[in-house]
Amino acid sequence: MILLLYAHTKWALNPCFLVIAFACFILLVSETKAQPKKQWVVPVSVNQLKSTIKADANVLKEARKNYTIFCSTCHGNTGKGDGMAASSLNPKPADHTSDVVQKESDGSLFWKLSEGRNPMPAYKQILSENQRWGLIAFIRTLKRK
């Protein structure tokens, strides 16, 4: 019994064990820190932003094209957030078909699209205001049935 206890203590004091235990501890601490996804808070005033365009068939057609070019690598062709680059990104691209996104105001989505947040680029310098509103209208058509 004593011998067993002795062997046990010796094992626990082994430098290798200590190193591994320390590494596990560090990993645990960093995992806990990485956990909560930072909420993307928008200024309340952006909810008042109103679209500058009428989303007719032509606008939606052009928006679909832009979506395929600029958005689908991350958000996927159907907006589910499952684009080619998605698996390597943190945070993950938003699912545009989800209730969470669909319940947001047009203004809020427009503002997020314009300002971006790492890893998503800001589109206010890349796409015109009308193009961006077109994309918001297009996102509305992706709503899960």
Ligand code: HEC
């Ligand atoms: C490089 C990858 C990438 C590209 C390209 C990209 N996005 Fe995103 N997008 C993201 C990520 C990641 C998030 C989630 C960001 C977060 O929560 O911090 C996001 C979030 C969003 C949101 C906010 C959703 C919400 O309600 O929180 C909108 C709207 C959006 N993207 C639209 C677009 C549109 C439209 C395009 C194309 C013009 C586009 N994105 C291109 C990665 C991308």
